[in-house]
Amino acid sequence: MLFNSLSFVVFLVIVLALYYSKLLSWNGKKRMLLLSSYVFYGMWNPPLVILLWISTAVDWTAGKKLAVLANPRSRKMWLILSMVVNLGFLAFFKYGNFLLENFTSLMHSIGWEFEARPMDIILPMGISFYTFQTMSYTIDMYKGKTERARTFLDFALYVTFFPQLVAGPIVRAKDLITQFYVPKKATMNQFFWGLFLLTIGIFQKVVLADALLSTTSDSVFDSGKILHGLDAWIGTLAFSGQIFFDFAGYSTCAIGIALMLGIVLPDNFKFPYAAIGFSDLWRRWHISLSTWLRDYLYIPLGGNRHGITRMYVALALTMLLGGLWHGAAWTFVIWGALHGTYLVVERLLKNVVKIKINAWNGVLLALLTYTCVNISWVYFRAKEFETANNMISSMLFLNSEGEKILPTAEIMKVVIVIVGLFICHWVMRNTSMKTVSQKTPSWVLGVFWAILFFLICVAQGSGEQFIYFQF
Amino acid sequence: MNLKSSLTVAILLGLGLLAAWEWHWQSQGYLSELDDNKALWATNRAKVDGLSSDDVVILGSSRAHFDLQLNEWEESSGRRPIMLASDGTTPSPVFKDIVENTDFDGTIVIGIAPGLFFNPPGKGFMWNRAQTRIDHFYDRTYAQRVNHYLSLPLERSFSFLNGSEEQWSDDIDLKTLVNNFQFGDRTGGPPDVPFNNFGFVDKDRNVTMFEKTKTDTAFANTVITAWRVFGSGAPPSTLEPIVEFYNEWIQKFKSQGGKVIFLRLPSSGSFRERELENIPREEFWDAFLAETNSPGYHFEDYPQLSLFICPEESHLYTPDARILTKELLKILIQDKLITKTN
Numbered sequence: 001m002l003f004n005s006l007s008f009v010v011f012l013v014i015v016l017a018l019y020y021s022k023l024l025s026w027n028g029k030k031r032m033l034l035l036s037s038y039v040f041y042g043m044w045n046p047p048l049v050i051l052l053w054i055s056t057a058v059d060w061t062a063g064k065k066l067a068v069l070a071n072p073r074s075r076k077m078w079l080i081l082s083m084v085v086n087l088g089f090l091a092f093f094k095y096g097n098f099l100l101e102n103f104t105s106l107m108h109s110i111g112w113e114f115e116a117r118p119m120d121i122i123l124p125m126g127i128s129f130y131t132f133q134t135m136s137y138t139i140d141m142y143k144g145k146t147e148r149a150r151t152f153l154d155f156a157l158y159v160t161f162f163p164q165l166v167a168g169p170i171v172r173a174k175d176l177i178t179q180f181y182v183p184k185k186a187t188m189n190q191f192f193w194g195l196f197l198l199t200i201g202i203f204q205k206v207v208l209a210d211a212l213l214s215t216t217s218d219s220v221f222d223s224g225k226i227l228h229g230l231d232a233w234i235g236t237l238a239f240s241g242q243i244f245f246d247f248a249g250y251s252t253c254a255i256g257i258a259l260m261l262g263i264v265l266p267d268n269f270k271f272p273y274a275a276i277g278f279s280d281l282w283r284r285w286h287i288s289l290s291t292w293l294r295d296y297l298y299i300p301l302g303g304n305r306h307g308i309t310r311m312y313v314a315l316a317l318t319m320l321l322g323g324l325w326h327g328a329a330w331t332f333v334i335w336g337a338l339h340g341t342y343l344v345v346e347r348l349l350k351n352v353v354k355i356k357i358n359a360w361n362g363v364l365l366a367l368l369t370y371t372c373v374n375i376s377w378v379y380f381r382a383k384e385f386e387t388a389n390n391m392i393s394s395m396l397f398l399n400s401e402g403e404k405i406l407p408t409a410e411i412m413k414v415v416i417v418i419v420g421l422f423i424c425h426w427v428m429r430n431t432s433m434k435t436v437s438q439k440t441p442s443w444v445l446g447v448f449w450a451i452l453f454f455l456i457c458v459a460q461g462s463g464e465q466f467i468y469f470q471f
Numbered sequence: 472m473n474l475k476s477s478l479t480v481a482i483l484l485g486l487g488l489l490a491a492w493e494w495h496w497q498s499q500g501y502l503s504e505l506d507d508n509k510a511l512w513a514t515n516r517a518k519v520d521g522l523s524s525d526d527v528v529i530l531g532s533s534r535a536h537f538d539l540q541l542n543e544w545e546e547s548s549g550r551r552p553i554m555l556a557s558d559g560t561t562p563s564p565v566f567k568d569i570v571e572n573t574d575f576d577g578t579i580v581i582g583i584a585p586g587l588f589f590n591p592p593g594k595g596f597m598w599n600r601a602q603t604r605i606d607h608f609y610d611r612t613y614a615q616r617v618n619h620y621l622s623l624p625l626e627r628s629f630s631f632l633n634g635s636e637e638q639w640s641d642d643i644d645l646k647t648l649v650n651n652f653q654f655g656d657r658t659g660g661p662p663d664v665p666f667n668n669f670g671f672v673d674k675d676r677n678v679t680m681f682e683k684t685k686t687d688t689a690f691a692n693t694v695i696t697a698w699r700v701f702g703s704g705a706p707p708s709t710l711e712p713i714v715e716f717y718n719e720w721i722q723k724f725k726s727q728g729g730k731v732i733f734l735r736l737p738s739s740g741s742f743r744e745r746e747l748e749n750i751p752r753e754e755f756w757d758a759f760l761a762e763t764n765s766p767g768y769h770f771e772d773y774p775q776l777s778l779f780i781c782p783e784e785s786h787l788y789t790p791d792a793r794i795l796t797k798e799l800l801k802i803l804i805q806d807k808l809i810t811k812t813n
Contacts, residue, residue, distance in 0.1 A: 001614045006621035043614035192474035211646040408655035442473040446480025453485040458492065459645040460634040 001043045003198075003253040004206050004461050011040065012257065019261055026183040030153050033261075037162035041125070048124045051089060056159045058085045059134045060152055066141040067148035075142060082138040086131040094128065096121045098328030126166030128325055132292055134159050137173040139296055146174045154180045163257040167250045169268040169288035176263070184262035193434070196449060197256025200433075203452040204249030206461035208417065213242040216414050219405065221381050221391070228402035230411065232394035236374050238414045239381045241421055244273065247286070270432075273373070274425035276357060276365045278342040281373065293322050312347075316340035331379045331388060338376040363426060370422065493631045496643055500683070501630040504671035507558070507678075508636035510619035513608040515676055516565075518553050519573055524728060525812055526577040527552035528569065530562035531734070532597075535582025537670060537786035538736040540796040541677040547800035549813025554676040556582055558637065560601035563592050563716060566731075568605050570720050576728030578809065583735050583767075584785075585750040589708035589759075592716040623674065640665035666697040669783060680789045685782045694783035698742055708750045714762045721763055732808055733760065733767035737777065737795070742784035766808060770795075773802065 001008050015036050019029055042049045062082040069075050091099070100116050107114035137158070140146035149155035158177045164170075186194060220227065220235020227235070251268035258265045268288050275281035282290040301314035316337070323336020355361060375392065382388035394402050428436065437445055505511060519528055527550060529539055535556035545551040555565055562581050569575055587597045626632050634644025640651065640663075656662075669684040669691075683690050721731055735756055738746060752769070760767040770776040775798040779791040787795060803809040 005614065005618045006625075007614050007617040010617075010621065043617070044612045046613070189472070189474050192478050195478070196474065207645065211644070212649065215646065215650065404658050406658070407653060408657050409653045410650070411657075413649060413652075438472045440472075442476040443480050445472075445474075446477040447484060449477060449481035450484035450488060453481060454488040454492070455645065457489055458631070458648075460632055 001040050003250065003257075004202050007043065011036070016260065020185070027153065029183075030157055030180060033162070034153065034157045034160060037157070037160040037165060040162040041160070041165060044125055045122065048122070051093075051124055051127070052130065052160055055086060055089065055131060055134050056156050058082055059138050059159070060149070060155045062138045063141045063148050063155070066138065079138060079142045082135065086135045089124075090127060090131055093121055093124055095324075095328045129168050129170055130159060130165060132289075132325075133170050136170070136292060136296065137177075140173060146172070149173065149177045150181060161258070161263075163254040163261075163263075164265060167247070167254070168286075169251055169254065169265055170292050171265060171288065175266065179263050186260055186262040190262060191260050193437075194256040194259030194261075196437075196445075197252050197259065197433075199256075199449060199452050199456070201249045201251070201253030201256060203456055204245040204252065207452075207455045207459045209242045209245035209249060210461055211459040212413060212417050213238045213245070216406065216410055217242050217381065221383075221387065223403075223405055224387075225403045225405065226390050226399050226401075227394045228404045229394050229397040229399065231402070231404055231406045232391045233374075234406055234411050234414050236378055236381075236391065236395065237418045240273070240370075240374050240377050241414075241418050243377065243380070244269075244421070267432075271425040271428045273370050273422055274366050274429040275369050276362055277369055278339065278346050278372075281369060282339075282343075289322070289325070293318050293325075297321060312344050315343050315347075319343065326380070329383075331382055331385065334385075334388075335376050335379040338379065342372055342376075366426060366429075367422075489631070493629055496630045496633070501633055501643065502671060503627055503630045503632070505623065505626050505674065506635045507672045507676060509604045509607040510611070510615065510622075511672070511674070511676060512555065512557060512604045513611055514619065514674075515553055516555060516604075516608045519555075519569060519575055522553070522575055522577055524576045525810055526550055526575075527580055527809065528575065528577065529554050529556050529580045529582070530565050531556035531580075531582025532560055532562070532584040532587045533558035534584045534736045534738070534786060535562075535580070535734065536676070537678045537680060537789075538792045538795055539580070539582070539734075539799075540789070540793045541675055543793045543796040544800060547797055548804065548809050548811055551675070552580070557601055557604060559587070559597065560604075561587050561590060561592075561595075561597040562601070563588075563713070564598055564601045564605060566724075567716075567720050570724045570727070570729075574727065578730050578732060579724070580732045580734060583733055583756065583759075585708065585735075585746055585755055586702060586705055589710060589713055589750060589755050590706060591709055591712045595706065635668065637668070639668040641667040664697050664700045665693055667693050669694055670786075670789075678789070680782070680786060680792075685788045691783045695741070698783070698785055699745075702742075702745055708755060710755055710758055710762075714759060717759075717763045717765075721765060730808070731765055732803070733765055734799070735767065735769040735771075737770045737779055737781060737787060738785050739779075739781040740784040742781075766806070768799065768802065773798070 001011060015033070018024065018032050024032060038049050038052070041052065059082050062078045065078045066075055069078070096119050100119060104114055104116055137146065137149075137155075141148060149158065154177050157180055158171075158173060161171075161176065216238040217235055220231060221239065248269040255265045255267070266288060268286060270284040270287065272281055272285035275284050298314050298318040301317060302310045303314060304311040317340075319336045319340030320333055321336070323332045323334070323339070326332045326335070355365075357365070375395070378391045378395070379388050382391060390399075393399055440448075522528070527544070527548070529535055529552050533556070536554065536558060539552075539554070539556075541551055541554060556562065557565075566579060566581065569579065590597060592598065631643060634642050634647065638647065640647070653663075667690065668681075670678045670680045672678050684694070685691075724731060752771075756767070756769060759765075768776075776795055779787050779795060782788050786792075800809065804811050
């Protein structure tokens with residue numbers, strides 16, 4: 001079920017009505033939320049709910065054992081079991097076809113005419129999100145960083161909580177399960193703020209990502225032509241806006257919906273296109289994934305504890321795997337590799353060049369960061385290397401005879417939206433939406449809210465799926 | 472932060488803006504109408520699974536869609552056919568799907584719009600458009616089904632909910648409104664030809680042509696221009712691959728007890744002239760019927776079917792379509808190809 005759909009409106013109204021009715025006890029409400037979450041997921045493909053159940057059962061059992069076992073060997077076995085099941089799901093459902101294709105290519109390259117039957121595996125929606133979330137519980141239990149969930153219901157709801165089930169934020173057990181222990185009810189202000197966030201999120205998705213930017217991005221990346229530099233840049237900028245609004249829109253909706261239930265989810269985006277440098281970017285973009293990768297991959301790989309070389313290797317490896325997390329294709333690996341390289345180069349430069357950041361050089365450095373991010377987005381969006389490489393050469397203005405496919409008005413539209421996006425991120429860089437709203441007169445906020453609602457209705461989104469559902 | 476006041480302002484102003492927007496588009500002549508999208512098509516395709524041998528399924532392109540009126544068909548024969556003809560498509564993949572994936576043993580009426588029909592099967596724009604709808608029928612999620620049913624009463628109630636899957640030039644969703652804003656010319660290509668909607672459907676996908684298509688010559692000319700531009704980019708027509716395709720699937724359909732009737736419905740003016748020049752009747756229509764040994768009805772062979780002028784040269788104005796449907800049914804019943812059950 002998509003947040004930007006009529007079925008979700010009906011679903012949410014029913015869930016809220018039951019949640020705030022006096023018919024159910026707190027345990028009853030949690031059971032209702034769990035059942036609703038399965039319905040939410042099953043409305044897409046009911047049999048795949050079984051994967052959620054297996055993941056839940058395995059990690060609940062592993063967590064239970066880890067809480068009582070003292071023998072290090074036994075504890076490790078339970079941890080490995082959880083990792084094998086969760087990563088096994090990911091390997092089969094997400095990377096099965098990719099692995100098979102690469103194996104076939106490898107066989108061909110050594111002269112063996114091996115042809116495998118295509119597996120046609122369905123990618124379960126949001127599998128990367130919920131497996132990472134549930135794995136974090138078991139790993140934290142193993143390391144003694146979190147307590148065992150008190151009841152199976154609390155744990156199952158942690159794995160399946162519908163607002164963040166299919167595209168995050170990826171929440172840690174200690175941040176979410178504990179909220180299920182005591183009855184939760186949103187205050188009136190929390191409820192309305194949640195509704196406002198839901199409106200903002202849907203506006204980002206339906207109006208900005210789908211109605212204003214997706215067409216340009218699609219027509220450039222799917223053109224199959226060698227493009228003029230301006231067209232390549234505009235298409236890439238459009239995609240940079242589309243993916244931000246799409247994903248940040250989902251996260252904002254998720255946070256808003258949870259808040260309407262009195263549950264607090266962490267921020268997932270903090271105006272990332274105003275980042276100065278790449279360390280800053282990853283503190284602002286998909287925060288719950290970057291912190292997950294830091295805690296469960298970068299630090300176990302050694303982090304910065306074993307010298308500079310090992311740190312750079314850990315950093316590069318983390319970003320490569322982070323790229324692969326996004327999709328089973330080598331283009332995603334290159335995207336990750338580019339970000340790994342950016343981070344390594346940035347750290348090297350910081351040792352040599354000392355810059356005191358002020359408003360003037362800050363905005364130039366933010367623009368430089370955003371430009372480099374756009375280069376990486378080309379590999380993220382392009383389906384083949386040939387497309388990506390052609391786009392990059394066009395963006396470097398090496399294709400002087402490249403075709404002009406975008407009309408002037410379309411270029412203006414993208415420029416207006418992207419310049420607006422960048423300015424907004426820069427202005428909001430050191431603050432938050434809540435802080436700004438608190439300083440805004442109620443009626444002005446009301447007018448702004450009305451305009452968002454009106455534009456969502458005028459956009460009439462056709463229920464486009466969120467891009468990150470496929471990850 | 473007094474969010475209660477903000478929400479009150481948002482609700483009042485938001486609904487006020489929407490009401491003004493709705494009033495504006497109603498005053499511009501926009502109707503509250505259903506979108507003839509893949510979800511609506513899929514709900515009608517689903518009906519095929521429960522049909523009897525007396526039932527009729529209509530396949531084809533927009534010509535069959537506009538020209539065959541379901542109410543008149545039902546009045547004449549006693550059975551309401553299932554309308555699966557789709558604009559800008561070839562009926563071939565849908566025919567194959569029904570034969571391959573259902574036990575239907577009734578009658579399939581296939582409208583032939585020559586420029587769309589006589590194309591190599593399995594590929595191309597017209598095939599892919601139809602295939603997208605078939606794929607949606609099989610792949611639609613429960614959420615998509617619920618969304619469709621929830622959207623129907625809203626589409627019937629509000630004119631501003633006019634954005635369509637077809638992406639007509641005169642749609643009034645935000646994306647179309649923004650994209651219609653054009654200035655300058657840097658691409659060097661020919662200017663986009665506006666392609667405006669000229670009909671609406673009900674839940675059975677029965678089409679009614681907008682009255683302005685008949686009464687407003689300037690509007691009709693925008694559609695005629697679009698036909699000319701689209702026609703100039705169409706692939707050359709071909710006969711043999713399509714004969715081979717239909718011989719295979721007609722045979723299979725007959726073996727499960729079904730029968731097929733082909734129709735060639737009216738076109739007019741310069742559109743008709745282009746069809747005669749590029750896809751001559753003898754070389755395509757007559758040859759196709761002969762080689763597939765199938766019954767077919769060409770409007771030119773029946774005076775009562777040749778009385779009409781298509782306002783935009785390719786589809787009948789709905790009152791004319793009603794007459795044509797009744798006259799056609801008389802012929803089909805007389806030829807014992809359709810059984811009268813009322």
